Amino acid sequence: MRLRVATWNLWWRFGDPDRRRPAILETLRALDADVIGLQEVWSRGDTDLATELAAELGMHAVFGASPDPSSWTSRVPTDHGIGNAVLARWPVHPLHLEGLTGTGRVLLGTTVDTPVGSWHVQSAHLTSSVTGSAQRCEQVRVIARHVVTAPPTDLPPLVLGDFNAEAASDEMRLVEGHLTAPAEPGLVMVNARRWAADPDEPTWTPTNPYVAPSGSPPSRIDHVLLGAGRGSVPLRVAGTAVFGDGPGTDGVWPSDHHGILVDLEVVA
Numbered sequence: 001m002r003l004r005v006a007t008w009n010l011w012w013r014f015g016d017p018d019r020r021r022p023a024i025l026e027t028l029r030a031l032d033a034d035v036i037g038l039q040e041v042w043s044r045g046d047t048d049l050a051t052e053l054a055a056e057l058g059m060h061a062v063f064g065a066s067p068d069p070s071s072w073t074s075r076v077p078t079d080h081g082i083g084n085a086v087l088a089r090w091p092v093h094p095l096h097l098e099g100l101t102g103t104g105r106v107l108l109g110t111t112v113d114t115p116v117g118s119w120h121v122q123s124a125h126l127t128s129s130v131t132g133s134a135q136r137c138e139q140v141r142v143i144a145r146h147v148v149t150a151p152p153t154d155l156p157p158l159v160l161g162d163f164n165a166e167a168a169s170d171e172m173r174l175v176e177g178h179l180t181a182p183a184e185p186g187l188v189m190v191n192a193r194r195w196a197a198d199p200d201e202p203t204w205t206p207t208n209p210y211v212a213p214s215g216s217p218p219s220r221i222d223h224v225l226l227g228a229g230r231g232s233v234p235l236r237v238a239g240t241a242v243f244g245d246g247p248g249t250d251g252v253w254p255s256d257h258h259g260i261l262v263d264l265e266v267v268a
Contacts, residue, residue: 001116001266003235006033007160007222008244008259009125010049012040013076015210015256021049023248024255025056028087031243031261035112036087037123037160040072043081050085059087064097064108064123071104084108084123086160095120096146100139103127107139109146116266117154117233122146124161126171133170136163140175144183147227156235157227159189162257164221167193167200175225189225192262195237203242203258210256224262234267 010024028036036059041050043065054061065083072082084106086092096109105125112119124143126136140163147157165171173180177188193199202218205211226235245258 002238003035003114003264003266004031004033004261005035005037005158005160005224005264006031006243006259006261007037007039007123007162007224009039009162009222009255009257010041011210011255011257012072012082013042013078013080016252017042019250019252020254023250023252025053026248027244027254028053028057033261034089034114035119035121035158035160037121038085038087039123039125039162041083041085043083044079048081048083048085050087054087057087059089060092061085061087062092062094062108062110064094064106066104066106067099068104084125086110086112086121086123088112088121090114092121095150098142098146100126100142102135107142107146109150111153114155117231119155120147120150120153120157122157122159122161124159124163126161126163126165128164133165136165136169136171137174140171141183143175144177144187144189147189148184148187152231154231154233156231159223159225162222166219166221167191167223172223188228190228190237192224192226192237192240192260193220196240201242203260204256205258208245208256208258209253222257222260224260226264235264236267238263238265
């Protein structure tokens, strides 16, 4: 059985969100993914973009709101909130929501009821500070703690997110746990980028017109991590690719981030 997963930062209400929304939906529909982790999801009152997209895609959704959206509303004055979400083809249930200290960002944990068993899926969004590696190291320790303390699920734990960190960084080495001492004893999280035809293909790049004015260099800061040796239903990575790396049919780019798509297969 194939399980297709994806992670994508939707760039909140920046740019022209009303023009970007159809391109976001078009991109997600074309993915035909089973489980999707989203970051920088906008909300307003009792509604949020993730729940709306799930309804249009025939999926289920859990949204977790940031307790402090001021980092975003200070740049775009609005009454919209922000948070992370998990969309799934099957029922998905909230498990944990934790604010990441001092950033307004959150870590959302869920359980997905797949046809081959239960699945602990987290959607993560770490600080974007260029000098924030030490803070991100503390944030990935929070991710790791939830991996090891959450009720066991049949499938290995899955972390989808915008880590704002390149693969060789201290924080990614720490959360992966096999090139340095792991964040939690015995925990290894395998990065799906290792199966990419081009492991360095960026998800944040000046080829995207929203990124170009910043002068930022290309980097791969979005990641899909799979817990190794955990769960009773083993999975293997069958393929991975970048998506959202061009405009939609209306000529509008959907986000400033490109997403990561990973195909997983149940090991018989």
